[in-house]
Amino acid sequence: MQITHLSLTNFRNYARLELAMPPGMVVLYGDNAQGKTSLLEAVYYLATSRSQHTTSDRQLINWLVENDPLPFARLVAELNTREGLKRVEVTLVKEQSGRAERFKKEIRVNGVSRRVMDLLGQITVVMFLPQDLSLIEGSPTLRRRYLDITLCQIDSTYCHALNQYNRVLTQRNALLRQLQAHGGRGDQSQLLFWDEKLARDGATIVAGRYKLVRDLERRAQRIHHDLSDANEHLRLRYHPGLDANVSGDGQMAFDPADLGSDALPHLPPPEIASRFHDQLQARRRDDLARGQTTIGPQRDEMRFLVNGHDLGLYGSRGQNRTAVLALKLAELEWMREKSGEWPILLLDEVAAELDTHRRGYLLDRISDAEQVLLTTTEPYLLPLASFDGAAQRHVEGGHITVSET
Template sequence: MHIRHLSLTNFRNYGRLELDLPLGPILLHGDNAQGKTNLLEAIYYLATTRSPHADQDAQLINWIAAQSEEPIVVCRLVADVAAAAEKRQIEMRLIQEVNLSGRNGGRTFRREALVNRRKVRLMDLLGKLQVVQFLPEDMQLVTGPPGNRRRYMDITLCQIDPIYCRQLSQYNKILEQRNALLRRLAEGRGKRDVLPIFTEKLIKLGSEIFRRRAMFLANLARETHRIHYEELTEGKETVRLGYLPRLQENGGRRADELIALEQLGEWLQSHVDDADAVQARFEQALAAALPTDMVRCTTSVGPHRDDWRFWINGRNLASYGSRGQQRSAILALKLAEIHWMTKISNETPVLLLDEVVAELDEHRRALLLTYIKELHQALLTATDPGMFTKDFLRQATTMAVENGRVIPDKI
């Protein structure tokens, strides 16, 4: 899979961009704050409908256009994508309109998704362009909060598994309704006989999410271990990914809880083909947590509170790993993600690397560049092209980025 052409209108610092993208590695170079990261962000947004950098989607609209007096401002992102089976055009529109009622600061905002010029649900855009993104901030997958790791699972799985994406969306809606009912019950306003209805729906959807996440992490863990053991550390270190499904309440010492959750993850991965057993286990967990949920007015167990962790040589990587070991684990994870996506979808994803090469030592950098040269398409950003080998630069297409303009050149 690769992008043949990218068109941006009123996106970030790009007022207008029409860019043909060739196969192979593409190096975007230039000073900081010129638009390199914005270009990768646009591609990632088209693939996932999410920005890795913006708190709100309205922030993606070109600032000058957004502050104009135009009644309607449209930010358009369009990509012509070539896949194995077909060629397709995907598009996202971010639309800001003047609100005559004066509410919301006098402006409204909405999003539209299109495939081959026909409007579709945002969910139906997922998978039309598959990407793997590698950012320096990805170190947060090791050291950051559980929400970062859940988000990584959801974004990656939704690009490949539309059933998972639909189930996740439905689960979140039911979860919100159940929590609202718990709050009403605490205030003496709700009907207790409605709670089992929401709980039953939550069990059915949540157990499927548990199973699909367990399968995903088991497959990803095997490939991550292989790359890390064989190619990054030459057999000196082992890395392991452990699934920590929230199939029980918080309780006890943190270390004991991690052991219990990891054991639940191992049980879940051994029962991925037994939907009834997973449903029964989730049902038991919700029943046990109900008294606590009634007091706290929230659902305390379920996949919305899942986590997963890295272990290096049997120890928690976040607590005991060096910075170099953490970088190696994330690099192995991202390379494993490419392998997993390719195997499941029979499509090689587009790789997006934002200033990552500068963060790696010579050995890790050489391994990454070797992988890049084998992909159909990879886009890299760098302020200093001199960190790349002459051999890599000969094979790559280089483009200078300056103040929202992209100019093909040759280094």
């Protein structure tokens, strides 16, 4: 797929942007702090309704309108897709409810109002960021989020289950806290109702994540083999947070030596649901004591291993870079296969982040992509020979101009 036109209003440092976008490679170059990353972020936000750079939507709205009575930001993309022309629009509006401020998202696809959940999958993207390394080195939350965003772009059933699960988990935890406050006394029958739902949607999540990790592993292994020393063998391991492996302090007792013990996700989803349900009953007393749900996909983990050694614990910077690049390229391949077309590729500062070999390999693998938006401060350092007529756009202070060079 390909974006033909992008409009931004009050998004980050773009007060107003109308940008026609050519297919193929589009190099966005400019000095630091001019709006290169923000442009990729806008496209990513249109695809996923999230930002990789912030946890609060407030930060996305242009500072200059912050004090308006009802500040808003609007993002609109016109696209050429396999299914034909498409127009995707997201408006972010601040709502004041009492003292608290909230940001509401209004979605329109081809002019028709849609739910936020229905936005996912309209535009598919794969983003390469300098901070992707944190997928290996950072917290499990980042890895779960990665799996969820990847799956949600392709699988609406998964996304629906995930939404439901999170909602029910919040409610169950609130009830547990309430019961905890009364020393466990009170009506526990409501818990049974939540457990049923939690187990069903949780099983969909576990089965989905398991299958994705396996699919990614197969592809990433091949790519990793090309990229690294032939002696290095990459593995991706998924550890569902449903096992009895939960230690006394409620944390996943992750033991790298204990790989291969996760029989659960191999099972069909109804069977996973039934075991999850049993475990919820078995752990009821613990959950009540803690005032929270101590097992479930909210405690899932994914680990990267090279020759059996956990990269999160032992990997060198270079090894981790290679593994994460292999993962992202595997994701790209997976997404192409599932959606039947190229996702839009968003490459932030890959020139600065990758060495010549990895950079060349990456650009080579994406040379047929329908559209690549690539940012750089140094356009002349990029080996763009494989991209016929790469377009160059100059980014400066929230404005974009067609480059003469």
